[in-house]
Amino acid sequence: MKRLLSFSLCFGILLFWSSCRNDFEFTPSKGNLEFAQDTIYLDTVFTNIGSSTYNLKVYNRSDDDIVIPTIQFENGVNSLYRMNIDGNTGLEDAQEGKFFEDVELLANDSLFIFIETTIDISTLGALENQFLYTDKILFDSGNNQQDIDVVTLVKDAVFIYPSKDDTTGIVETLSFDVDGDGTPDETTLEGRFLTDDELTFTNEKPYVIYGYAGVGSGKTLTMEAGARVHFHADSGIIVTDNASLQINGALSTDQETLENEVILEGDRLEPLYEDIPGQWGTIWLYNGSENNTINYATIKNATIGVLSEGNQNAPTDKLTITNTQIYNVSSFGILGRATSIRAENLVINNAGQSSFAGTYGGKYNVTHSTIANYWNSSFREYPALLINDYILDENNTIFTNDLTEANFNNCIIYGNDNPEFILENEGDVFNYKFTNCLLRFNDNNLQGNGNYNFDDTAFYIDNVFNENPDFEDPYESLMKIGEDSSAKGIGSATYSNLVLNDILGASRIDSGSFDAGAYNFSTFED
Template sequence: MKRLLYFFICFGLLIFWSSCRNDFEFSPSTGNLEFARDTVYLDTVFNNIGSSTYNLKVYNRSDEDIVIPTIQLERGNGSFYRLNVDGGTGNEGSPEEGKFFENVELLANDSLFIFVETTIDIAALPTLDNEFLYTDRILFDGGSNQQDVDLVTLVRDAVFIYPDFQGTSTVFENLNFDVDGDGMVDETSLPGRFLDNTELTFTNEKPYVIYGYAAVPEGETLTIEAGARVHFHADSGILVTNNATLNINGAASTDPQLLENEVILEGDRLEPLFEDVPGQWGTIYLFNGSVNNTINHATIKNATIGVLAEGNDDAVTDKLTITNSQIYNTSSFGILGRATSITAENVVINNSGQSSFAGTVGGKYNFTHCTIANYWNNSFRQFPALLLNDFTQVDESTIGTNPLVEANFNNCIVYGNDNPEFILDQQGDDFNFKFTNCLLRFDNSNLEGTTNYVFSDDTYYDSNIFNEDPDFKAPFDNLMNIGEDSGANGIGSTLFSMQVPFDLLNTSRAATPDAGAYESVILDD
């Protein structure tokens, strides 16, 4: 009985207290809202591809609860922007949804969030160009009380390459081709489609955006011209099939910031937040049987594996020749070779979740004036910057080996933030390698002096320097230029610098060349 009486007393006091409050009597806004910023910049988006979600915080600094009569987009229902005000879309189901809001309440000394997105059709804009600056305004109230915040987005037109959907579903079709070389078409789990003849040249006129794997048909060549920009959606890439070829034909640039003639391959998220995020897309897959692939003056970044090359280690010509190129921020490997043949000159690889370069299951590898570094700091990595082995696990009890015919590293830097930064994992009898005039990081008393790590044996090690600071400019930011105090300064052999007379920046190599892809310079503070 006492509990019941206590309940009615409390309930009555609550009713009396509420009836006396005027906190929920909202006054009209007087145009004194404050905003976290006066312009919301939605970073560059591709034509017809949705943006990320951006936010704007709106403040009521007064001591009164207010109601904002209207919040709307100046372009009205025709605007390509969409708003969400504190979780509401406004006039749901109508053409004004996400465009127009009425009587938005805002408590005294409180704030609300407005979330902004856009998907822009560049063909519907009054000026059709490869790039278009699209703007609008969020209007708060009207008349003398009106306030506004600008919205700005740079839109890029692009060439889109994507597979067909499976029937009426929203799932892309998978690639089907002869995987094992038996003459029969095999089903794969790779989403994508084969490029047609009109798509086998990527120019620099518009960026390319690829969904799934863009596959080069048997016997055909995909040519990517100087200055081209190729963007990949998640789990996408390029696949080069049997007797097909990839030629990336970048050229030296005059502006080291713009890299106007470089071919750049990266993800399709253009916001600064994603600029250096690893694993945004798949790989450039040089499938077993593809031939004479070349990559020159390219930057490959933010992939899972930058380049995956497999097979053809017994071919007369190399599977891949890569020159004057950079590979950064791969969540797994920069270059992964499997029983293949690769020649690399003036190549920089850095920041890989596993190894920057791995030559596995034997093969043939020749690297000259390359910087193979790994300053990965996103997580623990299992492998060093450079990994060589000659085997594969066939099943739980069987290891299959394949000869490492040759693996030569000349005038190179092999370094990183771990130790040691190269591992030579031999299982078979035919394991041939040599480091000549290189700067190497290896300081491990347990391994030094054992098989493959006898550094006094000039059959395998000739004129190398160990464990001296390479003096990279900013390796965690992929600035791999070396300073005058570098341990790589002047240690190179002219025998190899004559083969590669200019560095990655097209600077002539000195009479006493430096190891690595760059000649040393005076570094800025």
């Protein structure tokens, strides 16, 4: 009986308490909503590529539970934007994501509106390669109406992508001579070969590549000054047997816009993705490709910036790379395998493994370059510079190949780890030399032994060790040297006469100061 009485009493109190509440009594909104911002800027998108999701927070600062009669786009069902309000997509059919009725908002509470867009620039009647698309989100109507502007810049682009079977969903893959026997081999690499009319990338529109764009045998892909190339995830360029890549950028007058450089990066244009490594694959100079040149390019946010394989004994270098920056790669900035690379005024920084790796032997001649690594996103196993002459197979069997040359002249090799260069040899031919460089190496367990006898002038001449390079801001990949840099004046005139101007076009000879690295300090003096 006591239990029944106790339950009845509690039930009566609960019933009385709930009858006094007005939680479910919503009054119409009176136009007093507050917003986290007055304009939603959806960052630049390419035509027909969906944007990221952006949000708007809406506040009810009053003590009343309110209902917002309508939330809709000013352009109605024709709007190219779509909304989701706290997980709801609104009315079905054509108005889904466009029109919402009777949206409830509790007193002193808030709700989130999520906004996205996918825009086909051709439907806008745009005459230019970019178009500013705008709309408004309308809250209520009449005298109570409030609105928020929504703005997106849409860019037109040239899209290069493999075909896809609509029935099976199978994506086209590349077939080419993988093993060098003269017969094409099927691969699992999604992509297609560029047609003849696609082999010149101009600066008229950006290029967006899905999968790997292949350069076929005997063909040359040319990128003209000012070209912009964007890669989707797991995409890149592969240059096959007897094919060539020519990136012909030029010195820019504006170091912010780099108007004349060729820029290769991911296809997400939002600021959030500006410096995220590993957004796309690599520029793959496959074994048998030849006479590849890269001049005045910026390569960023790849997995491997440039992968160069084979051809170490060809009459001309497989890759000549000059006046080029490679930043924010999740693995290697440049990875060479039994190949030949000549580099001048090259800057590499921020790599998840090594900035420059010459592996399985090869031939490397690097002059007036800055090879740095200030990666701080995860543990880094390898130094900024890695040179070796071997590979291991799956059974840990060692295969060696001659390192015929590895010469680093007037360079900076530095980073936030120590040591920042490693030389590993298993074979008999292992030729290397560092001349007039600023180097970071302070390892008592290695120094003085084997490849690290810094007093041996057959391998080390006039280098400076473990002194401050005084980079402008290496964690932001600003690699100019400052007034206190120990790279100032340590270069040899012999090599400066081979690379007369620094990466910004300033004369090393006229300055009278032969600074190590790609940047001459006198460039920045008032």
